[in-house]
Amino acid sequence: MRFESIESNTVGQAACGLTAKSQAPGRLTYESKKSMDNGAIRRCFRFMIGLACLTLFAGFFMSGITPPGACGEVLRHNQANNIDASPLFYSEVEHMSALEEAVRQMRTGARQSP
Amino acid sequence: MKTDFSSLWKHEDYWAIWFGFIIIAGALLAWIPKIPKVGKWTDRPLDAFMTVTDGIATGNIILPLLALMIGLAVLTAIGIAFMKTEKVGTYLLGFLGVFVLSCLAYWIANQENVKYWGLSYAMWALLVGLLISNTIGTPRWLLSGAKTEMFIKTGLVLLGAEVLFKKILSLGPPGLMVAWIVTPVVVIFMYIFGTRWLKMKNKKLCIIIASATSVCGVSAAIAAAAACRAKKEDLTLGVGMTLIFTVLMMFFMPLGIKFIDMNPILGAAWMGGTIDSTGAVVAAGSMLGPEAEQVAAVVKMIQNVLIGLLAFAIALYWVASVNRTPGGPRPNAMEIWYRFPKFVLGFVAASLLFSFIVVPAAGGDVSAVEGSYINPITRTLRGWFFCLAFTSIGLESNFKDLVGRMEGGKPMILYVIGQSFNLILTLTVAFVAFMVLFADAI
Numbered sequence: 001m002r003f004e005s006i007e008s009n010t011v012g013q014a015a016c017g018l019t020a021k022s023q024a025p026g027r028l029t030y031e032s033k034k035s036m037d038n039g040a041i042r043r044c045f046r047f048m049i050g051l052a053c054l055t056l057f058a059g060f061f062m063s064g065i066t067p068p069g070a071c072g073e074v075l076r077h078n079q080a081n082n083i084d085a086s087p088l089f090y091s092e093v094e095h096m097s098a099l100e101e102a103v104r105q106m107r108t109g110a111r112q113s114p
Numbered sequence: 115m116k117t118d119f120s121s122l123w124k125h126e127d128y129w130a131i132w133f134g135f136i137i138i139a140g141a142l143l144a145w146i147p148k149i150p151k152v153g154k155w156t157d158r159p160l161d162a163f164m165t166v167t168d169g170i171a172t173g174n175i176i177l178p179l180l181a182l183m184i185g186l187a188v189l190t191a192i193g194i195a196f197m198k199t200e201k202v203g204t205y206l207l208g209f210l211g212v213f214v215l216s217c218l219a220y221w222i223a224n225q226e227n228v229k230y231w232g233l234s235y236a237m238w239a240l241l242v243g244l245l246i247s248n249t250i251g252t253p254r255w256l257l258s259g260a261k262t263e264m265f266i267k268t269g270l271v272l273l274g275a276e277v278l279f280k281k282i283l284s285l286g287p288p289g290l291m292v293a294w295i296v297t298p299v300v301v302i303f304m305y306i307f308g309t310r311w312l313k314m315k316n317k318k319l320c321i322i323i324a325s326a327t328s329v330c331g332v333s334a335a336i337a338a339a340a341a342c343r344a345k346k347e348d349l350t351l352g353v354g355m356t357l358i359f360t361v362l363m364m365f366f367m368p369l370g371i372k373f374i375d376m377n378p379i380l381g382a383a384w385m386g387g388t389i390d391s392t393g394a395v396v397a398a399g400s401m402l403g404p405e406a407e408q409v410a411a412v413v414k415m416i417q418n419v420l421i422g423l424l425a426f427a428i429a430l431y432w433v434a435s436v437n438r439t440p441g442g443p444r445p446n447a448m449e450i451w452y453r454f455p456k457f458v459l460g461f462v463a464a465s466l467l468f469s470f471i472v473v474p475a476a477g478g479d480v481s482a483v484e485g486s487y488i489n490p491i492t493r494t495l496r497g498w499f500f501c502l503a504f505t506s507i508g509l510e511s512n513f514k515d516l517v518g519r520m521e522g523g524k525p526m527i528l529y530v531i532g533q534s535f536n537l538i539l540t541l542t543v544a545f546v547a548f549m550v551l552f553a554d555a556i
Contacts, residue, residue, distance in 0.1 A: 047249035054245050058238070064227040071285050074365050078230040078397050085232030086223065088332045089392035090415035091276040091493050099396075100284055100415070102408040103556075104465060107286060110556055 126264050129193035131460035134271025136189070138464060141491040142472065143412040149494040150178035152220035153236050154229070162221050183213045186498065190264065200258050208259020212509070215242050216501040232364055232394045235497070236332050236504045237357050240350060243508015252509045260506035266340050267522075269499030270425070273333065274464025275492040277422045280473060280480055285412045288547035288555050292387045293417040296540050300328035301424070304532035312524045317436060318344035319525055321428055322352035327532050330418045331356045333391030336500065337421050341429040341458055342436070346507045347515050356390045364394035368401035379556055380541075382406035383548050386413025387540035388533070409556065422465045429458045 021101055064079065066072035087093045123130050140146035150225045153175070155161035163179075164171040187209045194205045219239035222228060243260075246252055252260070282290060301324045308320035318339070325338035332353050339349040367389065371381035382399050389395045399410030433453040434445055445453070468483065476482050520526075548556065 013222045013460045038376045039160060047245070050245045050249045054241060057241075058222050058225075058228070061228045061231050061233060063221075070369055073400055074368060074397060075230055077401055079227075081400065083397045083400055084229045085393045085397035086229045086234045086391075087235050087396070088391050088409070089273070089276065089330060089366045090281075090392045090418045091484070091488060092497075093392055093396055093411065096411065096415070097484070100281075102404070103285060103412045106405065106556055108265065108410065110554055 121520060123196045124198075125456070126193075126197060126199075127456035128195065129265065130267030130271050130457040131463075133189060133193065133268040134274070134460050134464060135455075137272060137495055138275060138467070138492060141487045146491050148490040149498070150175045150182055151494050151497065152179075152217060152224050153223075154224050154226055156226045159221070162224055169552060172520055179217065182498070183210065185212070186502075189550075190261070190268075192259070193264065200261075203260040204255060205261075206259075208256050210259065211256040212259040212502055212505050215239070215246075215509075216498070216505045218242055218499055219505060230397075232361055232391065232397065233357070234332065234391070234393070235501050236353060239501050239504035240353070240508045243505045244511060244513070245508075247509050248512050256509060260509045262346055262414075262503050262506040262510065263340075264497045265503035265506060266336055267460075269496045269503060270337055270340055271457055271460040271464055272492045272496035272499065275463040275468045276496070277469070278473060278480060278483075279419060279421055279465070279467040279469040280478075282416050282419050283418060285409070285483060286552070286555050288383070288544075288552040289413050289416050291547040291551075292383050292413055292540060292544050294420065296387055296536070296543050297328045297417055297420055299539060300532065300536045303535055304328070304528060307531060308524070308528045310442060312528055314521065314524050314528065316348065316521065316525075317340050319348040319351060319519065320528065321526050322348055323355065323525055324532060325424055325428070326352050326356040326390060327529060327536055329420055329424055330392065331413070333418070334421055334424065336503075337425040337461075338428050341425045341455060342432040343455060347511055347519050350507055350511055351519060351525060355525065359392045359529065359533065360390040361423055363389045363396045369399045369401060377549065378402040378406040379409055380544055380548050382408075382410035382456055383413050383544040384537075384541050386410040387417065387544060389414075390534050392418065422462050425458050426462055429455050 066075040066079070077083070084094065090096055093099070137146065153162045153166070161171070163174050163176060165173045165175055187206050190209065191202050191206055194200050195202050200208075208470075216239060219242050220235050222238045222242075223235035224234065243252075246256075282294070301321075304324035304327060305317075305320050308314045308324070309317055321342055322335050322338045322344060326332065326335040335349060335352040335356060338344075339352065360382065363385075367385050368381070371378075372382070376384075381402055382405075385398050386395050386409065389398055392411065394413040396407060396411050399407035402410075402525050430450070433450050433455075437453065438445060468488075472487070473480055473483050476486075
């Protein structure tokens with residue numbers, strides 16, 4: 001199977017520290033419990049840092065700040081004219097029909113002009 | 115993989131077709147109401163979940179979103195139950211989590227200023243998933259709902275409904291020349307350059323990057339990855355590169371064209387043929403004026419239609435050539451059929467259905483078909499399936515695997531060289547088409 005699935009929950013198990021052995025009842029020693037707690041704290045800490053980075057990253061783009069000079073010219077143009085630059089496929093462009101119609105008229109005009 | 119009748123309900127490729135066509139039938143028979151989507155917002159985050167009529171909030175979309183989540187969960191759970199790949203209860207719980215994370219990705223992507231940057235939901239869905247998988251680790255219950263392949267394949271079958279062949283004639287011969295001559299040449303050049311000259315071991319990554327660069331960015335990357343059954347990490351790399359370069363090209367191409375005082379129509383055709391995503395093409399074209407915006411968008415649209423042929427060709431090439439045993443005999447037609455990714459046929463069938471049956475049945479009125487069936491239902495659901503897929507990919511990926519697939523930066527070199535070749539060839543063909551052969555067409 002491609003788009004291959006990761007092997008038997010390796011990410012989930014390894015990251016959560018939950019292996020079959022450690023889940024078995026009565027097998028947890030004091031040390032292993034303590035190391036699991038430390039691992040959980042470390043993972044939570046990593047998550048908080050990651051979340052803060054993602055929030056800052058998204059926040060930067062949400063703020064409306066544009067790069068200075070020529071680098072931000074397109075962005076400022078998009079803001080001024082409310083142009084959505086995010087569609088991935090032509091059908092996602094809201095005014096695609098209007099753009100097509102305008103091209104059709106342009107071609108008709110070009111054919112009719114002497 | 116031998117196919118017998120049980121494959122029809124045991125194999126994911128077929129389920130993607132069933133899901134896609136159940137939705138398409140529901141849309142055509144008006145059984146499915148308008149699909150809710152997370153809305154745009156500027157500075158009030160909750161606006162994304164409001165319904166707005168004439169600028170006034172009249173309600174919210176929480177209940178419709180819940181209904182959508184339940185509907186998609188039940189529909190896909192039927193497939194899961196037949197395929198027996200997961201316990202249905204576990205899958206439903208995981209799906210709920212993945213759906214909520216996808217809503218979060220859509221919510222970030224739909225902030226107005228984010229949209230101006232051209233950063234789509236695909237990127238945010240990947241980042242949200244990667245955040246979880248690379249920090250706390252994706253819990254098992256959540257992984258159960260991350261059915262990447264199923265979401266992507268179903269989304270692609272639905273995307274077929276948006277690939278309307280009538281569109282290819284919108285700009286006449288010059289548009290066709292720019293979009294349909296350059297694109298296959300660039301795909302083949304990049305694939306050969308990557309595999310023979312750069313000696314990249316990962317042929318699937320080569321074809322993903324080649325498709326994304328030459329056709330339509332993320333959508334083409336998804337189609338190519340699914341057609342050659344690539345790994346998730348390859349798709350993530352391909353999508354990451356195309357997203358970054360799309361923003362850079364959107365920023366700098368119109369400035370360069372203005373700086374050298376190029377004819378705006380020629381510049382528009384050039385950008386339409388080279389910038390990866392349609393939104394960025396519209397934004398860059400708009401910098402050169404309304405006519406340039408229109409021409410650029412339509413050139414890109416004509417190129418977008420190639421996505422179905424591309425997916426079909428890649429799938430065929432992969433099963434007939436790349437997956438062949440070295441030194442072994444050429445696979446016969448039955449062998450090719452056994453190995454062929456069947457959902458690609460669903461994708462092509464959906465495109466043919468809408469192009470040659472639904473649109474003619476509506477009197478050739480493409481806008482009516484788009485307004486009644488595609489935009490409110492199949493397109494929105496396709497977006498949801500892709501968003502679920504990218505969230506799932508993020509949840510299943512880790513940075514170490516991604517870094518390990520970089521082969522010393524070869525994918526980046528392939529992108530840069532391939533895109534440079536694309537820029538030169540597109541400009542040449544656009545000049546010949548729009549300025550020499552069909553100078554009076556526009």
